[in-house]
């Protein structure tokens with residue numbers, strides 16, 4: 001946790017959430033010893049569990065206050081969703097790969113977390129049924145901000161998206177946007193590294 005503070009994470013709620021979620025439960029047994037390094041790790045299906053400082057940073061950018069609904073695109077291991085479950089009333093998390101989504105659900109239930117809902121779907125369309133959301137976090141890199149996500153955001157809501165250059169997908173910038181009426185105010189927050197988001201509004205094949 002001292003590590004997270006040295007990486008600029010200040011929000012007390014986020015630090016507390018990071019302390020309370022056992023990351024080793026979201027990786028396979030052979031990797032448990034590495035679970036507390038600040039690094040991404042493989043979770044199968046060519047995907048990764050995000051690095052802890054990235055999960056904390058994105059949660060902090062969502063300005064959590066313990067209320068409201070949050071949408072996560074890219075459930076992966078379920079770790080990010082578990083952290084968000086401490087920071088929002090309800091978490092909706094979409095994953096396109098059934099194997100990962102089912103495993104994430106299993107881990108979350110084993111930990112006794114009940115405010116996270118999973119769906120297997122192309123998350124670049126969002127999850128309109130429960131919109132609007134106070135915050136939407138995309139945990140895979142997209143070529144542009146997917147329109148449906150903007151529509152599903154509350155007024156004043158936060159949208160956190162890693163954007164990648166489609167011609168050079170390793171070149172990525174973390175962005176945060178705030179919805180104000182019909183406009184979206186977007187700020188760039190520096191380089192980042194995520195697996196590609198695929199699907200309708202995802203990276204071109």
Ligand code: SAH
Nearest residue numbers: 049074076077079080095096123197198199
């Ligand atoms: N938040 C995760 C990190 C997952 S990595 C964690 O804490 O473990 C990104 C995930 O996004 C991968 O599992 C990948 O399968 C998923 N993904 C990529 N494109 C997607 C899409 N269009 N819809 C839903 N999930 C997608």
